[in-house]
Amino acid sequence: MKYNKESYKKVIDEYTPKNKIVKNCFMAFIFGGAICTLGEIIKNIFVSGFDVPKDDAGVMASVVLVGLSALLTGFGVYDDLGKIAGAGTIVPITGFANSVVSPALEYKKEGLVLGTAANIFKLAGPVLVYGYLSAFIVGLLSLIFK
C-alpha cells in the first residue's frame, strides 16, 4: 500500500492516542464501577443473608473479590480483561490480588520456594511497604496530636 501526504496524515491521525484517553477512561469507569458494585452486592448478601455485621461483611466481600480475581488470573482471564479495562482492573482490590497471583504463577518454574514464594509480593510489595509505613506514621501522628 502506498501513501501520499494526505492519506498518510489520515492514517497517523487515526492512530494518535487522543480519543484513546477518553476511551480508556470510559472503559476504566465501566469495569472499575462494575467491580465495586459487585463488591457491594456481595457485602449485602453477607449482611442480609448471613446476618454478618456491616464492617465484617465489607472485609469478607474483599476476601471474596480477592479469591475471584485469583481464580480468574489462574485461568488467564483477568489479564485479558485488563487489556480492555486498563486501570479499571488495576485500582480495585482485585488488581492487588492479580498483582500477587501473577508473579506467583509466572515464577513457578523456578520452584515453589525460590520462585513462587520469593516473588509472590514482587509487585504488591511496594504497596505494602508504603502502605504500612504511612499507616504507622499516621498512627504516631494520632498519638502526638490528640
Place this chain on the structure above:
Amino acid sequence: MNYVMSFVIGGLFCVIGQIIMDKFKLNAAYILVTFVVSGVFLNYFGIYDKLVEIGYSGATVPLPGFGNSLAKGAIEEASKNGFMGALSGGVMKTAPGVAAALLFGYMVAIIFNPKKK
C-alpha cells in the same frame, strides 16, 4: 442507590488512575503506591470516612480503601495501646485481605500453569 453510588465512585477512582497512567506514562506500581498512601492520609484528615458514606463499596474496594483501612487500624489501636498499637494496628486491620491474596495466590500457582504467550 448503594449500587449506583458504588458504581460511580468506584468508577471515578479508576478514571483517575487511568488518566495518571495515560498522561504521565507511569507504571501501575506507582499509581497503586500513590493511591494507598493517599487513602491513608485522607483517612487521617477525616475525609475518607465521608467518601465511604457516599460511595459505599465504591470507596472501600479500590486501593485507597485499603489505605483507609490501614490508617483506621493504626489510629484505633494507637488510641488503645499507644506506640505498639500504631505499629500493629494497620497490619491487623488489613491482614484478612493480604493473607487471602497470599493464600489464594499460592493455591492458584500450585493448581494452574502460566498461560503460554
